[in-house]
Amino acid sequence: KEFKEYKLDVCREYMRGRCTRSDQGCKYAHPPPYVEVIDGKVIVCFDFTKVKFVSPFLNI
Numbered sequence: 104k105e106f107k108e109y110k111l112d113v114c115r116e117y118m119r120g121r122c123t124r125s126d127q128g129c130k131y132a133h134p135p136p137y138v139e140v141i142d143g144k145v146i147v148c149f150d151f152t153k154v155k156f157v158s159p160f161l162n163i
């Protein structure tokens with residue numbers, strides 16, 4: 104299975120619990136709590152149909 108990894112900027116408002124946009128509606132990433140945020144960025148996998156957040160420390 105092919106997928107690519109990208110780094111996305113994390114939504115600063117979301118990190119403060121203030122973003123009023125949905126996960127899809129916001130142009131910045133809304134990572135779930137288990138994902139490590141490094142320098143305001145997260146690593147995500149694009150699996151064609153869905154975007155999956157992955158921790159950089161998980162060796163996927």
Ligand SMILES: [Zn+2]
Nearest residue numbers: 114117122129
């Ligand atoms: Zn947001």
